[in-house]
Amino acid sequence: MHLIDISQCYVPECRKIRSYFTAKSKWLSGFSHVRHTLVVPGFTSPCENGKMVRIPSIRIPFFPGFRLSRSRKSIEFLIKSMHPDCIEVSDPFQFARAAVNIRQESNILIGAFCHFHPAYITPWRLGSEKQAIRKLIQLYSHFDLVFASSMSLLEKFHEYGLKQIRYLPPGIDTAVFHPDTMDCAMRDRLGLKEKTRLLAYVEYTPGHKNREVLFEAMQRLDDRYHLLVIGSNPKNINNDRVSYFYFHQQTHPPEMLATLIASCDVLIHPELHQNYPLSILEAMSCGLPVVGFDSGSFKEFVDEHNGICVDAICPQKLAEGIALAYEKGIMSMGSAARKRAEKNHDWQDLLARWRADYVSLLASKGNYPKDPPGYQEPPSPPILH
Numbered sequence: 308m309h310l311i312d313i314s315q316c317y318v319p320e321c322r323k324i325r326s327y328f329t330a331k332s333k334w335l336s337g338f339s340h341v342r343h344t345l346v347v348p349g350f351t352s353p354c355e356n357g358k359m360v361r362i363p364s365i366r367i368p369f370f371p372g373f374r375l376s377r378s379r380k381s382i383e384f385l386i387k388s389m390h391p392d393c394i395e396v397s398d399p400f401q402f403a404r405a406a407v408n409i410r411q412e413s414n415i416l417i418g419a420f421c422h423f424h425p426a427y428i429t430p431w432r433l434g435s436e437k438q439a440i441r442k443l444i445q446l447y448s449h450f451d452l453v454f455a456s457s458m459s460l461l462e463k464f465h466e467y468g469l470k471q472i473r474y475l476p477p478g479i480d481t482a483v484f485h486p487d488t489m490d491c492a493m494r495d496r497l498g499l500k501e502k503t504r505l506l507a508y509v510e511y512t513p514g515h516k517n518r519e520v521l522f523e524a525m526q527r528l529d530d531r532y533h534l535l536v537i538g539s540n541p542k543n544i545n546n547d548r549v550s551y552f553y554f555h556q557q558t559h560p561p562e563m564l565a566t567l568i569a570s571c572d573v574l575i576h577p578e579l580h581q582n583y584p585l586s587i588l589e590a591m592s593c594g595l596p597v598v599g600f601d602s603g604s605f606k607e608f609v610d611e612h613n614g615i616c617v618d619a620i621c622p623q624k625l626a627e628g629i630a631l632a633y634e635k636g637i638m639s640m641g642s643a644a645r646k647r648a649e650k651n652h653d654w655q656d657l658l659a660r661w662r663a664d665y666v667s668l669l670a671s672k673g674n675y676p677k678d679p680p681g682y683q684e685p686p687s688p689p690i691l692h
Contacts, residue, residue: 510538
């Protein structure tokens with residue numbers, strides 16, 4: 308069986324998509340009868356490198372890192388020439404429409420992984436959020452199966468009449484992001500006192516974030532608190548109680564990020580409209596409680612046991628939420644966060660559910676080959692302590 312993943316968002320600025328594909332590719336490598344290929348935008352000529360194929364494309368103005376193919380027909384021709392049994396699309400743009408055209412011309416099953424909040428689709432669609440949702444529904448109605456990364460997104464699509472949709476919560480590698488990866492000397496490395504309350508903020512894609520509210524909240528906290536900003540955008544940071552650690556996913560391993568997060572006390576998540584809050588899952592898996600705003604799908608991942616949900620989007624309320632986390636006990640909340648990550652968001656379990664949905668659908672269409680005689684599912688690797 309040949310599964311092709313296609314994405315216009317496989318770029319450094321979209322780490323959640325890269326992590327999804329990385330986890331899926333690693334997991335599928337345990338199935339000898341499954342071939343997995345990733346098709347993404349490239350540069351000026353077709354390029355194939357192992358499991359990845361790059362399609363010639365051009366830069367999209369005002370959207371750093373994102374690229375657009377010169378011709379949708381060329382996308383369709385390339386994908387059809389690879390003879391896929393199943394195609395999964397991770398964004399609702401040019402590649403998705405190419406998949407729909409292929410589906411209409413053949414019996415190839417197409418699926419979609421929807422992780423965007425409709426508010427982020429609006430700039431691409433030049434309309435209101437409701438118009439964006441309707442256009443998403445119109446597009447996804449042509450797909451055999453759609454996965455939503457949050458229950459709020461699932462319910463919204465159901466409300467607008469989309470039936471063939473399943474819930475696939477975002478996952479995390481709980482073996483990599485583990486409490487034991489902490490660096491006990493982190494405060495010393497940052498020149499901080501041993502009892503400093505160290506907060507973490509992971510910033511991946513500047514522009515959609517709410518960092519200024521966080522920085523203003525730091526001004527309202529006393530000097531016991533220090534913020535470690537982890538990301539690749541060191542602009543406009545001028546605060547003695549804020550440190551910056553440059554981290555770029557293309558040049559730094561995830562183990563480094565795990566160590567940075569696990570060495571802090573609490574993750575602060577000031578972003579809004581998130582349906583795939585990767586940094587929240589990374590922190591939970593590392594045993595950190597999370598403090599953030601009641602926006603998007605935040606409450607689907609954080610409750611009173613593993614974090615603090617701030618009901619008003621303002622610096623003062625965020626500062627109060629951070630202080631409250633320490634009052635309630637960061638150790639107990641961190642332990643609850645780790646347990647929740649292991650139970651609900653481990654990639655091994657989630658991808659098994661993902662595969663089961665596809666196998667069932669393919670079998671109903673008579674397209675899925677039977678497992679070889681004596682074949683067994685690859686076991687989940689042990690969590691390293």
